[in-house]
Amino acid sequence: MARTIKVEIKRQNTPDAAPVTEKFEIPYRPGMNITSLLGEVAMNPVTCEGKPSTPVTYDSNCLEEICGSCAMLINGKAMMACSALVDKLQGGDENKTITLAPLSKFPVVRDLAVDRSVLFENLKKVKAWVPIDGSYDLGAGPKQAPQIQEQRYPLSNCISCTICMEVCPQFNDATGFVGAASIAQAKLFNLDPGGSVLKEDRLRALAGDGGVQECGFAQNCVQACPKGLPLTEAISDMGRDVFVQQVKDFFRR
Known part of the structure; x- marks a missing residue:
C-alpha cells in the first residue's frame, strides 16, 4: 500500500x-x-x-x-x-x-x-522604528562601527513570528509583558545612529508596566526562536539600560 x-x-x-x-x-x-x-x-x-x-x-x-x-x-x-x-x-x-x-x-x-496584532501594538509602545522628517532624500546616513553592525545584524533577522511570545511563561494577560521580540527590537533601534534619538523614550516604555522587569529569564524564547536571535542577551542588556535610565531620571527631578 x-x-x-x-x-x-x-x-x-x-x-x-x-x-x-x-x-x-x-x-x-x-x-x-x-x-x-x-x-x-x-x-x-x-x-x-x-x-x-x-x-x-x-x-x-x-x-x-x-x-x-x-x-x-x-x-x-x-x-x-x-x-x-x-x-x-x-x-x-x-x-x-x-x-x-x-x-x-x-x-x-x-x-x-x-490575531497577532498584540506584537505590533507592543512594537509601537517601544517605538521600534527610525524616525525621519519626511520621504525626501535625507542623504547618506551616519556610519556604523563594524562592532555595532555585528550586534545589530542578528536582531534585524526577527521575522515577527511571535513564537518567542507563545513559549514565554511570562507572556499572558496578567503581566501584559511586551515579549522578547519587542525588547530585542528596542535594542536594535537604540543601537542605530538614527534611531537612538528615541532611546530614552524606549527605555522609559520598557520601565513601565509589562516592561523588561516582567521577564523571568526562563530562556524558552532563545531556544524556540527559528532565526536563532540572541534574545536573552538583548533582554539582559536592555534591563541594564533601563535601570541606568531610571537612575538618570531620578536625579533629573
Whole structure:
C-alpha cells in the first residue's frame, strides 16, 4: 500500500465557535513540509471518516521562513509550518500522527490563523522604528562601527513570528509583558545612529508596566526562536539600560 500521512487538525470556524478536531490521511511525498501537507488537504478536504470538509485556514506568505506568518503548534510545539518537515516530525515512525493547532496565546481568527496584532501594538509602545522628517532624500546616513553592525545584524533577522511570545511563561494577560521580540527590537533601534534619538523614550516604555522587569529569564524564547536571535542577551542588556535610565531620571527631578 502507498504510504500516507495521518494528521489531526484543531479547527474553529469563528472566534467564538467551539473548537473541533478533524483527522485527515494524506498521500506521502518525499520532502513534504506542513505547508504542502495543508495544500493536499485543501485539494481534497475529506476527513478519514469520509466526511466532506473545507480547506484549512492558516497564514502563510513567503514559504521560506522569512515572513513569519505560518507559525502554529505542530505536535504541541510552536514551529514554522514552512520549515517543519514531515519526515523529521514523524521521526522514522511512519504511523505517527502529526497534530496541528493554532498558537495558544493569541485570539483565534479561524482554524490555524490567529490575531497577532498584540506584537505590533507592543512594537509601537517601544517605538521600534527610525524616525525621519519626511520621504525626501535625507542623504547618506551616519556610519556604523563594524562592532555595532555585528550586534545589530542578528536582531534585524526577527521575522515577527511571535513564537518567542507563545513559549514565554511570562507572556499572558496578567503581566501584559511586551515579549522578547519587542525588547530585542528596542535594542536594535537604540543601537542605530538614527534611531537612538528615541532611546530614552524606549527605555522609559520598557520601565513601565509589562516592561523588561516582567521577564523571568526562563530562556524558552532563545531556544524556540527559528532565526536563532540572541534574545536573552538583548533582554539582559536592555534591563541594564533601563535601570541606568531610571537612575538618570531620578536625579533629573
